[in-house]
Amino acid sequence: MKNCAIYTRVSTDIQAEKEFSSCEAQEEKIKSFLNSQNDWRVFKVYSDAGYTGVNIKRPALQELLADLKKEKIDVVLVYKIDRLTRSPKDFYQLIEFFEQAKVDFISITERFDTSTPAGRLLRNIMLTFSQFERELTSERTKDKMLERAKKGLANGGLTPYGYIRQDKKLIPHQKEAKEITSIFETYIETGSPASVYQMLKERRIKNRSGKNFSKTNISHILRNVVYIGKVKNKEEIYQGIHDPIISEEIFALAQKIHKEKLKNLRAHKNFLFGGLIKCEECGSHMTSSFTNKRTHGKLRRYYYYRCTSTMKQGWQACSVKQVSAERLENFCLENLERISVDKNYVENLVFRLNNDNQTPLRAGYELTDGCSKFST
Known part of the structure; x- marks a missing residue:
C-alpha cells in the first residue's frame, strides 16, 4: 500500500472560491486519479489557498516537506506542476528533494510521473540542467569577484572591522581604525595574540556584535591584507582603491612574527x-x-x-x-579494548545506532566479521 500526499494551491482568495480552479476541485480530480490505481491511499491533503507559487514559503508545502523527511509518504500528487511551484529553480530543488527522500512525484494532467521509466528520464534530464545552471552561476560569480578584485574593489560579505562601506567602497572608520592600529602594535610588542586579547578586554573594546574579540578574530585581523590597502581573491592579492590603516612595514613585521611562531608550534x-x-x-x-x-x-x-x-x-x-x-x-584505548571483547555490548551498540531516531543518516551499521573476531 502506497501512502499518497495530495498537494493543492491557488494564488488568490478569489481564485480559491471558483468552482473549477479551487483547491477542492483540484483535490477531487486527484482523488479520481488515485481511485484508478491499485493499493494507493490518501495519506493527507496539503492545501495552500491564497498563496503565490513564486516561492516555497507556504505553510502546507513546508508541512509536506517535513512529513517527507519522516519517511511517511511514498508519492506526491498535484493537479499541475505550476500548483507545486511557478519557479523553475524551486521546481528543480523540490525534485532533488523528492529524489533524496525516495518519493515519486506525479502531475496528473501533464503525465509527469517519476514512478515510470519515462518520468525518471525526464526528471534526470531536469536535474542535469539544474546542476549545469548552478555550476554556470558559480562560474559567473567567481568571474565577477575576480574582476572586482582586479579593479581594487573588496568583494561582498562582512565589512572588515575598521572600515565602513560607502558607495561599494571601503572607508576607514575613525574609532575602529585606531583599535586596529592598537591590535597590530600590541602584537608586535608582545608576539602574542593572547596579549592582544587581554589588551582589548581591559580596554573594553568589543566587536560589532557587542562581544569580546576571540583569538580567532584577532588572528584573522593580523593576517588580513585589507588593512594595508589591498584586496585578496583566492590566493591572489591586488592593489585596492581604499585607504590603508596599517603600513606595509608593520604588517610585514606581524607576518614575520606569525611565521616564527608557527615553526615553534609544530x-x-x-x-x-x-x-x-x-x-x-x-x-x-x-x-x-x-x-x-x-x-x-x-x-x-x-x-x-x-x-x-x-x-x-x-x-x-x-x-x-x-x-x-x-x-x-x-584511558580511551583501554576502554575500547574492554568493549571490543564484550560481544553483547557491541551488538546492542550497533542496534541503538541503527534505531536512533535522532541520527537517521547513520542507519545501516553491521557487526562485520572483522569486528566479530574481537568479541569471540
Missing part, C-alpha cells in the same frame, strides 16, 4: 583523537596543544588536549582547561 606528535574529543563542562572541542618545561636542565615537551574556549575567550573561560594527552588516550 607538535611533532600524532594525536589519536584529534577533532573527536569534546569538553564535558562547556561542550567546546578539545584541540591538540603542548607546553615546553625545563626539568633538571633539560627541556621536555608535554602534550595536551586543550579546551578551545580557553583559546578563544581566555584561560579562565573553562575550569577543565586541558587534559594530558597521554592519560586521555590511554
